[in-house]
Every structure is written in C-alpha cells, then in structure tokens.
Amino acid sequence: MNRKVIPFIIAFVLSCLVMVVSGVFAFSGIVTAQKFGSNTAWTQPYSTAESMKVIDLTGDGQNELFIQNINNVTAFDGSGNILWSHNYNQLKTTLGDFNGDGIEDVIVFYSGGVDVIINGQIRTLVTGLPIGTPSRVALIRFASGPQIILGDMSSGLLAIDLNGQILWSDDIGNQEIRGMDDARIGGQIHLAVASYDGGVYVIDSNGQTLWSNGSSQLRRMRAFDLNADGNSEVITGSEYGDFYIYSAKDGSVIFNKSLGQAVSEVREVELDGDPSSREIVVGGKDGGVWAFSYDGTTARQIWSGSLSDKVTEISGLDIDEDGKQEAVIGDDAGVIAVFTADGTRNNLPTHSTGITRVDIGKLGNERYVVVADYNEVQTQKVTLSAIPGFTYTPLIVGILVSAVILVIAGILSSIPPKPEMKVSFQDKSKESLDAQRRMLKEHIADVERLRKSGEMAGDAYLARLKRLRGDLAENEAAFKAAGYNIKAETFNCPNCGGTLELGMDKCEYCGQVILA
Amino acid sequence: MFVFCGIAVVVVILFFYLLNTARKKTPAPTRAGKKDYTPVYISIADKPDSIMRGMDEFKSKVEKTETAGDKWRWIPMIIFFVGVGLVLIDVLLLVFGYFSLVFSGGAFLLWIASFIMARSLRKSDSHDFSPRYKGLKEILHTLRDDLKPDSTFLGHLDLTGAMLPTKVARETKDAQDRTTQHFADQWLSLKAKLYDGNVLRVNAIQKTKNRKSYWKRSRISGKMKSKPEKFKGAEQELKVRIVVNPQAYKIVPNPTFRQGQNIGKYTIAELNTEGGMINIVAKSPFEEVEQDHILNFLKSAYSLLQRKTA
Numbered sequence: 001m002n003r004k005v006i007p008f009i010i011a012f013v014l015s016c017l018v019m020v021v022s023g024v025f026a027f028s029g030i031v032t033a034q035k036f037g038s039n040t041a042w043t044q045p046y047s048t049a050e051s052m053k054v055i056d057l058t059g060d061g062q063n064e065l066f067i068q069n070i071n072n073v074t075a076f077d078g079s080g081n082i083l084w085s086h087n088y089n090q091l092k093t094t095l096g097d098f099n100g101d102g103i104e105d106v107i108v109f110y111s112g113g114v115d116v117i118i119n120g121q122i123r124t125l126v127t128g129l130p131i132g133t134p135s136r137v138a139l140i141r142f143a144s145g146p147q148i149i150l151g152d153m154s155s156g157l158l159a160i161d162l163n164g165q166i167l168w169s170d171d172i173g174n175q176e177i178r179g180m181d182d183a184r185i186g187g188q189i190h191l192a193v194a195s196y197d198g199g200v201y202v203i204d205s206n207g208q209t210l211w212s213n214g215s216s217q218l219r220r221m222r223a224f225d226l227n228a229d230g231n232s233e234v235i236t237g238s239e240y241g242d243f244y245i246y247s248a249k250d251g252s253v254i255f256n257k258s259l260g261q262a263v264s265e266v267r268e269v270e271l272d273g274d275p276s277s278r279e280i281v282v283g284g285k286d287g288g289v290w291a292f293s294y295d296g297t298t299a300r301q302i303w304s305g306s307l308s309d310k311v312t313e314i315s316g317l318d319i320d321e322d323g324k325q326e327a328v329i330g331d332d333a334g335v336i337a338v339f340t341a342d343g344t345r346n347n348l349p350t351h352s353t354g355i356t357r358v359d360i361g362k363l364g365n366e367r368y369v370v371v372a373d374y375n376e377v378q379t380q381k382v383t384l385s386a387i388p389g390f391t392y393t394p395l396i397v398g399i400l401v402s403a404v405i406l407v408i409a410g411i412l413s414s415i416p417p418k419p420e421m422k423v424s425f426q427d428k429s430k431e432s433l434d435a436q437r438r439m440l441k442e443h444i445a446d447v448e449r450l451r452k453s454g455e456m457a458g459d460a461y462l463a464r465l466k467r468l469r470g471d472l473a474e475n476e477a478a479f480k481a482a483g484y485n486i487k488a489e490t491f492n493c494p495n496c497g498g499t500l501e502l503g504m505d506k507c508e509y510c511g512q513v514i515l516a
Numbered sequence: 517m518f519v520f521c522g523i524a525v526v527v528v529i530l531f532f533y534l535l536n537t538a539r540k541k542t543p544a545p546t547r548a549g550k551k552d553y554t555p556v557y558i559s560i561a562d563k564p565d566s567i568m569r570g571m572d573e574f575k576s577k578v579e580k581t582e583t584a585g586d587k588w589r590w591i592p593m594i595i596f597f598v599g600v601g602l603v604l605i606d607v608l609l610l611v612f613g614y615f616s617l618v619f620s621g622g623a624f625l626l627w628i629a630s631f632i633m634a635r636s637l638r639k640s641d642s643h644d645f646s647p648r649y650k651g652l653k654e655i656l657h658t659l660r661d662d663l664k665p666d667s668t669f670l671g672h673l674d675l676t677g678a679m680l681p682t683k684v685a686r687e688t689k690d691a692q693d694r695t696t697q698h699f700a701d702q703w704l705s706l707k708a709k710l711y712d713g714n715v716l717r718v719n720a721i722q723k724t725k726n727r728k729s730y731w732k733r734s735r736i737s738g739k740m741k742s743k744p745e746k747f748k749g750a751e752q753e754l755k756v757r758i759v760v761n762p763q764a765y766k767i768v769p770n771p772t773f774r775q776g777q778n779i780g781k782y783t784i785a786e787l788n789t790e791g792g793m794i795n796i797v798a799k800s801p802f803e804e805v806e807q808d809h810i811l812n813f814l815k816s817a818y819s820l821l822q823r824k825t826a
Contacts, residue, residue: 018625025618033614205774282621306565370587387614399623404595404626408633411591415584415640421555421676424569425562433670436561439670439707456700457686463682 009053011409015402022398031394033437034337034386035317041368041379042080049372051093054361058083058119059103063361066106066372067377068093071109075120078364080379082506084120090233096139098145098162098393109137109150113166122466125163126365131156141186142205146487151177155195159207160303168207173197179221183248185190185210192248196220200236202248211251216240219285220266223248225277235280243290245299255299261286269316271302271341273324281327281339283311288304289329303343309333313358317369320384323514328369330355338372339380348382417487433475440472462508469499529625531596538593540586541642547579554578554645558673559708559729567669570651575649576579578642585640592637594696595630599623646675648703649806655706658811659716664709671705678722678750680702685723696748712822713761720810722803724750752800754782754810756817759793772819779816780809792818803819 051068057075058064060407064083065076073093074085086218091110099114100107106117113127125148132152140147145166150158155173160166175196183192183202190210193202201212201220206420217239225232232248239262245255271291279302282290289306292299310332316325319338327339334351336358354372360369363464368379408509426436445462450456457462472490479486488501495512517819556574560567602619609616644778652673663669678701685700702721727749731740760767767789773779776789782798782805796817800809 012795031616031618033609033616035613035615037613104782156824346615387609387612390616393616393618397618400598400602401622401625401629404598404629408591411588412633412636415588415636416581417641418581418640419574422559423570423574424558424559425567426559427566427668428560429666431666431669432561434708435668435707436670442707443705454686457687460682460684460700473559476561509668 007409007413008406009406018401018405019395019398022176023393025394026392030342031389033390034320034346036348037383037385038348038369038380039367039383041226041381043376043378044076044080044082045375046074046377047116048374051375052357052372052377053095054359054363054368054370055095055104056291057104057106057445063363065363065373065377065379066095067357073106075106076377084117086117086122088115090134091133092137094137094139098139106137107137107148109134109148114148114150114160114423125162126160129158129160129166131158131168135177138180138182138183138191140191141189142191144205147205149180149191149193151180151193153177154200157203157207159194170203170207170209172199172201172212174391175217176463178218179236181183181221181223181234182228183223183334184225184433185232185249187230190248192221192223194218194236200234200495201247201391202234213246213251215244215350216242220263222266222268224268224278224280226268226280226294227231229296230251233294235266237266237282239285241510243292245280245294254297255292257292257301257440259288260286262287264311265314267314267316269314269327270325270451271316271327272316273322273341279330281314281316283307283329283331284315284439285310287311287331289327291327291339291418295445300306305339305345306336307331307333307336307337307342309354312355315358315360315369317367317382319382320386326339328358328360330358330371334373336369426474426478428478430479430482430484433479433482433484437472437475437479440468440475443474444468466498466509469501473499487516527627527644530631532635534592534630536591536593536594537638540549540589553675554643554649555676556649556673557676558652560673562655562668562672563671564663571649572583575645578645581640582642585637587631589637592630592634592732595633595826601624602626602783611820647674647804647806648673648690651810652704654807657809658724659708662708662710664711664713664790667709672707674701674703677701678724679726695728696732697726698727698730706716709738712764714765715757715759716814717755717757717759718810719755720805721755722750723753729741739818750803752781752802752805754796754805754813756795756796756798756814759815762792764824766824767792767820768822770819773816780812781805782809789820806826 003058005081016072018445039254048069049067053066054063055066056063062078067074071089072087075083077083088108088110091108094102094107097108098107099118107421108115112129114125116123117126120383131150132154135153137152140149147159147161153176155175155177157170159168171488179191179194180195184190194200196217198215198217199212202210204210215238218236219239220237223232223234234246234248236244241259241261242252243259243263244408245252263282264285265283267281269279269281277293277295280292287309289305289311292301293302311329312332315328317328318325324341329339330336332354334353334355336355338346351373354371355371357372363379366381369382371378372379428510449462469490476486476490491502493500493507494510495507496510498507498509500507564705583701606616613715627756679699683699683701685698701722702719703722706718708716710716727746727748729745730743734741773786777784781800781802785799786797786798798813
C-alpha cells in the first residue's frame, strides 16, 4: 500500500473513534456544565437543633418549620416568625397526628412526662413515668391502636397509650436507645428499635420481641419499606463501620458492607429517579459518603464521596427538577454539599459552625433547604445554573481533535521516507561483480585470520562475517539478475535468516542445526 | 494533589520535548570519540564517477527528508498551545463555578497527537555526515585517473560507529578488575587495479580504547557507587599493500620512506617489500586523520617504486 495513504487511513480511523466517543458523550447527556447556588430567604437564631422538620402544624395548608433542641421546641411560620416556643428540660420530640384531626402534632418526651403540643397549645398527657433520661420517642400506629413509645438513655422502653396509660415496658440493653422507627411486617406496623449496645429488636404492640439481632455498637438505625412489599428493611450503621440491611420480617441479613468508619447518618434519597429501586445514602463520622441502590433483593454501591468532617445530616431534594433527587449533605465543619445522582459534589455556601440538621420543604410559595447549625437556622433557596447547549461541546472538541489528526496525517505523509543507511554502489558488469566477489572472499579470509590470531572478539567476528556473507549473497543475486552464471556459495539460515556458506551444518549466528 | 503534580510534570516534560523538536536542538556529544554522525555503510563495487554521483545523491536524499520535516517543526508546539487553550477554557469555566473536563480531555488528545508528530519529525532528522564521507569522495576523485580503464573500486566505507559492540576486538582487565574494551573499526577498505598494473589495497582502521562502567565501594561512605565508562583514547592505523607490476616497476629502498619515518600524521610502523609486494602499516596517534594525509601517504609509498626502462 502506498505509504502516503497509510497515515490518512490511520488518521481516519482515529478520527472516527474520536467522533464516536464524543458523540456518545454528547448525546448521552452526561456532559453538563452546571453549578448549584443558594439565596438565603431568612435566618433566625437557634442553637444546636436536634430535630427539625418542615411540616404543616396548623392545618392551614401552609408548612411551618418545627425545630427542637435539648431544652426548647419552637415553630416558625414560612417567613421565619416564631409561632410558638416552649422550654423544657432534656426533651425529645416526635411528630404525629395525636388527636386524629389530620394535622401533625408534636409529642414531647421530657423527664418522666409526656406533653402533646397541638397547634401551639401544650397538653400534658402524663407525668411521673418510670423511665430514665429521654433518648428517643415515637408514635407508632399499631394495628391494635396507636402507642407512644418512649426510650431512655439506659435502653429502657415504655409504651403508653394516647391517654397516658402504661401498656408495656421492656429493657433491651444498658446504653442509649439510638434508633426507633416503625417497621412493617406483612403490612402490619411493628416497632423497630436499636440501642447503642448493638441490639436491634422488632417488637409487636404487646411488647413481645419478634426477633432481635446483636452486633457491634450501633450509631444509627432506620427502617424503610424499600421495595414496598409490605415488609420493611431495617438499616443499621455501627460504630465500627458495619453497614447492614436486615429484613424486618425475620431479621435475616439482606446486605452488609464494611465502610471503614463509624456510620453517623443514614437516609433514603431517590437518586436515580427510578421508583423500582431505592437509594440509601450513608454518611460517616470521618466525612465518608456512600450511596447504595436497593433493587428489592439486594443492594449495591453506586458511588462514594467525601466531606471534610463528620456527616451530620442527609436530605434529598430534586433541585434541577429532573425527577432525580440530589443528596444535600451537611457536615460538622459547616460544609453543605449537594451530591448529584452520579456522585458529583457541588458545594453550597459554608456555615461558620457545624451543621446539625438539614430539611427540605415548601415554606410559603417556595421550596427551601432549611439548614440548622450550632447558632442559627437558615432557609436557603437552592438554584441550579447550567450553560445551555454545553452537552454538545464534546462534538466541538471531537471535530477539533479530528481535524488536527488529519492535518498531522497530511503533514507526515508529505515527508519523504528516510533513505536506507546501507548503500551499495555496484557495477553490473561481470568483471566488476567478479572483482567484488573476490574481494569479499579476501575480506572473509581476513576476518577468519584475525579471529584465529585473537585480534577479533567472538561477537565482532560473527557480526563482521554476517555482513560480509550478506554482501556475498547480494553479489550472487546481482550475478543472477544480470543473467550471468554463478555457482551459489551461500544460503540463508531457515531459523534466523543469516547468510551462511554452503555446506555448513550449523548456523553460527543462532545455533540452528541445518539438515539440508 | 499528587495526581495533579504528576500531570503537571508530564506536561512540562512534553513542552520541553516539543520545544527542542521545534528548535531542532540536538544533544551535545557526551564524550570524546563519540560524536554522532549519520550511521551509513557504503558498499563499493563501481566506477569512481558512479560512486561519487551515488554518494552525492544519497546525501541529497537524506537532506531532502530532513528539509521536508523542518518546515513543520513548530506545528507540534502550536498543537500543544491549542491544547493549553482548551485547558484554559475549563479553568475559565471553573472560575465561573462550572466544573468541566471536556476541553481538558480534548487537550490531552491533542498533546498525544503533538507528541506522535514530534516523534515522527525527529525520526526524519539525521546527524551530520562524517568528514570521512567527504574524505572518501576526495580519495576516489584523486585516484580515479589512476584506475585501470573499465575497472572498479572495491571495498566499503563503514561510518556506523567506531565503538559498536560488534567492533570489540578484545577485552582486557586491570589489577582492579576493571574491563577495558579495545575496538577495531575498519572504516575504510579500498581495493583498486591501477592503470600501471599495480593493485592497491588501503585499509583505514580506528583503534579505540574504552573502560567500561563499573561499581566501586566508596572508601569514605562505604557505599557502592557506579563509575561511568571512560574513553581512554583512539588512534588511526593505515594498512597499505601494493602488489607491484613487475613489468613496470622494481622496488627500491628509499631513505625518506622507511620504518619509523613520519609521513604527515602517520608514522611508519612496519614496512615489508619482500615477494614483489609492498606491505606498510602506519600508525597515527590522532583520533582523526584527514584524506589529504592518506593520499599523501599513498603518494609517498610510491616513492619505493622505480619505473623500469622500456
């Protein structure tokens, strides 16, 4: 093939490859230039929020912001004005429709007592309960009727009805209750509870343990019905990085993975927009972030990322309204980051103190990300800016690269080939060829004489001999080409191709034994 | 950070590689006796005019290849800067808060392309032709009128290098077990039937000594250190044989051409005139001996011949 054509063929193939790859990038839509930003709507001082939720507490169809810390519970309206605020000592709260009016109420568990705040008004349900320092509280709607489950710092459990009557009590360990959630088994609601000791329990409405499981010390437990089959999955994260998904039905392990650092938060976020699979985002004490996808039978890790400090809160928000939620994650250093479905991290403005809670919801007419840090609570309107048409830039880059490749091919093919560095000036007359042959034989004899007298090393002898014999073979070829009779005195080694003298039975260059 | 630094180092290296390609900067000779010349081997079996014409054509072909590449030498550098421009677009996007690697990816491909082009251009480069190349032409030009009509010069000009592994004549070891290689490079071999019926053979050999690199334990630190190879010098040897036509000449002694006599850069080491042949071995301590000295030596060797009267 013409050597001028070869560079063009290679360049054409490469250009096609480049264009195919750029086409894949361009039309798959994975190349985007977008940035997340935020505008603050309002800020209110509030110290170290433990619980926060954007929810309608008044029944007016407008959400309020419920927020609670260790000694206060407050509700703000959509504009950041305080609707009501009450102080307690060492309280824990949960939200639920206590009185069945369809409006969420606040259940407050404090030292020995339980209050219910309905539309800002406090109603004391019970006091003097035989339970320790509050750790967790949940309103569980069992089939037999709703119960308020109280958990204390020494793993004590106490269930009361909506009148404050004690129904049952239990003790699942010695340390703090770290997780309390409702878990469905066969569509029926049960209580899932876990203590820092490592025990995970699923308990029915009578306080009977259906199953329990012990592992290393637990920091987080959540229960979700990930595949909506009426049986929840209980997710735990331990002090030593063990991440488990149990079946709420029988406690069997569906998935487990060691994450290498203590698990500080677990939340469900619909990252891929595919309702047939659910995504779980896990935060670590050292800033690790992992996303898992659960398809109904098992889970798989889809990406991992990191923040610079302990992950304190995870929340999901569909910022770009593409049907996929982004994970809004806060850490103890005050960083708020948005992780997209493919794990790309985008930072929002950093807070001066650690983030304690993040929630997302509609306040007034806008959806806000509400961020609470150690000093204040702030509502932010998160925005997404994208360069229009950027997804097609790979095509432009591909065309540029392809053009350069073709230009290079054109230039290289215009350069003539470098001549061989072995040149032979040979007269084709018989006398000249004869004379050359004689001289080559003299040279060969010279080389052999030098070898015998020790004036030439073995490698040099072979190399010189190989060249002279090669010249001799060329001389024979020239004889034949000119039509003169010549008795061939050389042949080529069938193994290495080196020229040898007729009659040799072993190649001096490669050692091949020659039988012919 | 480590990855970023690694990429930056590779880009800087690529920049200087392309810059040297563009400026056609060739490395300086690393040591004496090893200046790089075009490694050419010429087999001679032709009439002098054909050989000289062929040598000129060959040289012009090599130079044409080089000239053809020369006008494009800055193109890889330009492509490199186009790549830098693409990276800067990504940087600009980053400044505005958008993260993109699309243009940097294109820059990476362009840099690979520029590297490939620079390599190809460098392949078309050639070193200077050795002065011996021109020297052979001079010798052939001078001797062409003395050549028997219709006969040819035979032999070779080997400019592939004096210190190739295949040219090691022997190796010696000193008291410290250091190896010295002795190279014998027969760079010129020429045989010609002359007009006067004599047969002239000329062989020029460069003998070079080079001590190989070796490991030595430092007397102070006790560490093993690698010592580089050392060029120990070179000398030239000229072997001339004239098979005398007894009908035309008789060999006579000449006091100005005897053993130990200096002829130009050469000193006659051996002289033998027995058997109707003149065999001369002359040596020169110079690393390079020009063609004038070889021709002058041949002319002087002819002073041993006295033309017979008819």
